[in-house]
Every structure is written in structure tokens, then in C-alpha cells.
Amino acid sequence: MELKVVKASVEKGEGLGWGKSLLVPNIQEILKNDSQSVPERYIQEPKDRPLISQNLFDSLQVPVIDFSMLAQKDANEIRKLDLACKEWGFFQIINHGVREEIMVNMKAAMAAFFELPFQEKSKCAKGANEIQGYGQNFVVSEKQKLDWCDMMFLKTFPHETRNFKFWPLTLPGFKEAVEEYSTEIRKVSNKIDANLSVLMGMDENGLKRKLGEFQQGIRMNYYPTCSRPDLVLGISPHSDGSLFTLLLQDDEINGLQIKHKEVWIDAKPIPNSLVVNIGDAIEVMKSK
Secondary structure, three states: OEEEEEEEEHHHHHHOOOOOOOOOOOHHHHHHHOOOOOOHHHOOOHHHOOOOOHHHHOOOOOOEEEHHHHHOOOHHHHHHHHHHHHHOOEEEEEOOOOOHHHHHHHHHHHHHHHOOOHHHHHHHEOOOOOOOEEEOOOOOOOOOOOOOOEEEEEEEEOHHHOOHHHOOOOOOOHHHHHHHHHHHHHHHHHHHHHHHHHHOOOOOOHHHHHHOOEEEEEEEEEOOOOOOOOOOOOOOOOOOOOOEEEEEEOOOOOOOEEEEOOEEEEOOOOOOOEEEEEOHHHHHHHHO
16 A cells, blocks of 8 residues: 655646546455456556566665755755756655654554445545546546556645545544644645755745645555556556655555666665655746
8 A cells, every 4th residue: 555645736726636537446346256367457568567677776776865954954965855856756755754653543544444345435436527535546548558556535735625525434533644644744745845946946935936825635545466466557657747746655565666767666665754756747847
């Protein structure tokens, strides 16, 4: 499992960072009927399955940024962040200020939701052309190859964008965990905003002045066990259209891969860290 918090511009509405999706069956339910076969729509073309040679690229690591050093305006850490943004578009952050307890509670709430009976999860299901809710992400065509991933997406900020019909409010602790985690992640997001603004030649409030207030959404990804993992992808190769995404990984499972200089690199989990993915919206701004 993994958890993504996506940050996008309110002024751009749902077109930046958000998206709509056709309805498709949930993988957990497919597996209940047949746990050994892989439906054709989930089988990826060989060219679309990224492969890496562990022997060649084990030494490469996604840049790690110490947020406590950034807060002290440490020149070396600022240079590391600048290089990570320019050369990778990804970095991991440590000492970010989110308590371990909050992260553990969020992971537990996410796991509890996906362990619910299908009848309970389906009460939170997204409808046709809806973004929020339980289902699959960004299915735009009946012929599209599908990801081996069930997901839940909820808008969390501004508060008026929340739609509680998609929240499993009867699941003990879920609402509290999401709200607390989202609040703390928003604080981290604001610090990232400030640092990116400075790196782009503005003052710390530069991005907010240019784009206005930001939306925040949380996406929970669940990857069921597959009998043929060599045929499927948890999430297809993509870039995020948002400003940036913060990813909370499962500490015990290494699945996230990042394309760096045409090579797929494992983003090895660091306990209590967050992965930051610079989105397309930032890249567009930098190119202007």
C-alpha cells in the first residue's frame, strides 16, 4: 500500500492534478472469483514494463533532503534540494516534522479500509465521471490497459471541497486519522512551497501569489497480490499534473520506481520519510 497527497492550484480547478475516470471492476473482487488468472486488460505490453538491472543500479539512490537543515537555511542542503529538483524531479525528505504516530495511524486507517467487506467499501464507490471515492484511477477508455491497483481518493483542502459521502465514517478512527495526517502534511507542503519559490527566484510566497490558494487531495493505493506480477503494473509510468505530490510508502515493501536519465531506479523506503514528486505544473512554470 502507499499514500499520496496531491497539491494543485484551486484556480485551475479539476483540470490540474485531478481527473475523472470510467468505472471498472475492483481487483479485490476479481481475485475473490479467480485468484490465479490475470484478466487481459491488466496484462501490460512487454515494452511498457520497466526493467532494471539490480547489479548496475543498486548504487543509485533518490536524493535525501533533511528538512530540519532547510529550516536553518543550510546552504549545502539548499544546493542539494536545487540539484534534486533539476536532475531528478524527486527527493525524499526526513525530519519533516510529522510525528511517527500520525503516519502509523494513517497507514493503519488505510489498511483497515481496504480490509473492509466489499459491500462496505462499495458505499464509498465513485460514480461515473467522479473523481472522489473508491475505485480505479484515471480510466479514460474502454480499451485502456488497467493498473493492478485499487484506490481511494478524497479531497481534503479546502474543507468545503470534502464530500463525506465518500468517507467510511463508520470505520473507527478513519476520519480522525485522515484529518490529522492531512493537516500535518499541509504544513510540510507549505514549507515545500516556500523553498521551491525561492529556488525559482521568488520570495517564499511567490508560488501562492502566482497561483492563489492550493487544493489538497489524498489518494490511497492498494496493490493486491498477483499470481503473475511479471505481467502487470501497480501504476503505469506517468508524471503528475499537480504542483507536487507527497508519497508515504510502505516501509517494508519496495515498489516505487523513478525514471532517472532513462533508467528505472528503486526509491528505497526510508522509515518515517516522505517522497516528494515535482509535478508538471511546476515544470511548466519554470519553462516560462
